[in-house]
Amino acid sequence: MTISERPQFNIKSVAIIGAGPSGIASLHELSRVTRTGKSLFGLKDISEYEEKGDTAFPKLVAFERNASVGGVWSKSAFGYNNKDPDLPIIEDNKIDLTKPEQIYKKYEIDKELEEKLEFSTYEKPIQIPLNENLETITKHQWRSSAAYEGLFTNLDYRYKNLPGFQYARDVGAYLEEAVETYNLEKYIRFNSNVERVQKTPTGKWEVIVSFMSEAEGKKYLNWYKEYFDAVIIGNGKTVPIVPSFKGLKQFAETNKNKVTIKLAKSVQETTFIKNAKKLLFIGSSVSSIDLIQYAFPRDLDNPSVYISRRSATAHLDWINGCTYSKGIVNKPTIEEFLPESNSIKFTDGTVESGFDVIVICCGYHMYYPFLTNVSQDSLKWYQYTFWVDDPTLALVGNTYAGFFFNRVEAQGAALAGVWTNKHKLPDRESQLKIIANKPQLSVGLINQEFINPLIDLSLEGRPHPFDVDQSKSDHVAQICHAQLTIPDLFYKIRDGLVDPMNL
Structure with missing residues (x-):
């Protein structure tokens, strides 16, 4: 043949x-x-x-x-049965962690x-x-659930x-x-x-x-x-997708008793996010927003939640609305981790220090x-x-x-x-x-x-x-309505009106 x-x-x-x-x-x-x-x-x-x-x-x-x-x-x-490591094995800074074959053993x-x-x-x-x-x-075969x-x-x-x-x-x-x-x-x-x-x-x-x-x-x-x-x-x-960051290996080793660094894939429960004083979420899409919710409520006028983002906007408007909302500071990509000062330098030249929680939320291969x-x-x-x-x-x-x-x-x-x-x-x-x-898949297509x-x-x-259940006949309108509830719920959680652990 x-x-x-x-x-x-x-x-x-x-x-x-x-x-x-x-x-x-x-x-x-x-x-x-x-x-x-x-x-x-x-x-x-x-x-x-x-x-x-x-x-x-x-x-x-x-x-x-x-x-x-x-x-x-x-x-x-x-959840508590997640056995995945907090970070992949980083043998040296020359390894390209963005390639899945480098972190899947x-x-x-x-x-x-x-x-x-x-x-x-x-x-x-x-x-x-x-x-x-x-x-x-x-x-390091990432067998657990996210x-x-x-x-x-x-x-x-x-x-x-x-x-x-x-x-x-x-x-x-x-x-x-x-x-x-x-x-x-x-x-x-x-x-x-x-x-x-x-x-x-x-x-x-x-x-x-x-x-x-x-x-x-x-x-x-x-x-x-x-x-x-x-x-x-x-x-x-x-x-998980893990960007290659200069200094990450040394930063994690030097500050292991000061900073909790995890992949979103490795999170078992969110208490450490709730209790953190200053947080950095690397990534600005769904995985990041899902986790950021658990950092609130906290002082919105003196933000302590940061996002490092690769692009100025995400692919969905509701995600942009959430990530740019009050109480969240948006930063560009990371240029370098600075181990000795427990600081992070961003590509705009700014430096932030004192993070006690860093979560890498960059999606999956x-x-x-x-x-x-x-x-x-x-x-x-x-x-x-x-x-x-x-x-x-x-x-x-x-x-x-x-x-x-x-x-x-x-x-x-x-x-x-x-x-x-x-x-x-x-x-x-x-x-x-x-x-x-x-064409690119959208809800309507x-x-x-x-x-x-x-x-x-x-x-x-x-x-x-959709014919098995007639309630799905107007599927596009239903999904669009469902998408509107997501940012609304996010803002209610942020403002302390809803407890995400008790919906």
Whole structure:
């Protein structure tokens, strides 16, 4: 088959990386497809079809590296269960921390392990004693959730079937309930980290997985290899973006007893923000605003909350309104950390000292550390889902736009339609043209440009996500209204009228 031909698929086994909303949606869609390509969407009990061997994808495995489902909202990985380090390993100031491969640490698969993996299985893995080096690597794989105690979601309840403002724990419970209702847990392998994914000459995808175990008081890192017809990437964005700052390593070491320095990704709870005397938030978008709320109320006439920002404006007006509001001082980017004086020099030449809390809130990489032999910068996804070079590799989630839960539903539905050969993808050249002409996603275009084209590829009987619940019929107006509530709530928290820990 040449790269421009449209393939006929024979997919029976699918590996899904992650059991957050993307993985759960994918499991639900693919588990509810008959061999003849009929959608069983919404059917809770599919045992009758399974017993008859009447499912299109008889082998579905979701690899979840934490102990519970939920992704960002996983109860075993957020808040007090967050085990991520405060900062990445900074070996010297010459390392470019902006590159995810510099801060995400991988286990080495050496020649000996490679050979042993040929004879490994899930039931009979290769066991390696866990040592200090392996534990350090594990900690710097950023496995925990970025959600912290008290974080509430800004998703409108209609688009996740939850009432009002919800804390992370509530959203996690909702996702757990969905998994239980549709009996999806049987497909999930917990505490399983996908280490490598690559296509073999036979056309199968080789997936190498690691997991921890303990026996007779000793800890082990276990390895095995498994093969699948297709792979879905649903790992989300978990590796933090860390700018390379001159002097950061020395500043952190010199002032470790004076200044709390954390990545937003490492925050467990927000008491230290509430109690801080002078704070600097590096970054001026959503992660920063979410955390800044917990610094208030405090004296607005003598500001002690600072933001270091790369650009004068953010991509959303409500964020600009919040970051430039009274009680917050905006500064440009950082030129240098000055360890001896506990000061920071900004690119406008000004120097500020005396910060006792510094939080780096610069967002997250789209990074797939398990992909080998593929340039991640060259990955292009047709309809945000199908890899144009090989549509047996798919991406679900990992895009910046609204209606996230509904979008991943649509992606899973399209995978079911295409992988059962009920719908054909355009040739590669046509896919690339469509990708090149896609407009930037905005609230008003998400249904038209994202969800509708995917639902057009879904199976008969699979309804549009917005048609399942008629309360979503005026989705654009509803989301716009929801966005207006966010800055209003921010100002009420800032002014001491609302407690963010008790909404």
